[in-house]
Amino acid sequence: MNFSIEIGPKTDLSTLPELKDVYITMLPGGDFKETANQAVQLVKKGFNPIPHFPARSMENERQLKEYVSICKDGGG
Secondary structure, eight states, X not given: OOOOEEEOTTOOXXXXXXXXXXXXXXXXXXXXXXXXXXXXXXXXXXOEEEEOOOGGGXXXXXHHHHHHHHHHHTTO
C-alpha cells in the first residue's frame, strides 16, 4: 500500500517511517526558508519532498524565486 505523510519544517526526520512522499507544510507566518531547507534534507535522505507553496504567504516574485531555488537545488 502507498501512502504519504505531512510534516512541519522542524520535524525530526529520524522519526519518519519508511515511505517515499513527504509533504512539508508552510503555515501562515512560517519561514519559507525552513520549509525549503527541510525539503533539501529530505532529498539527501532519499525521500521525495513535496513542499507547500502558499501563494498568499509569498511577499513578492523575488521571494518566490528564492523559495523555488532552494527547493530545487539547495539554493546553489
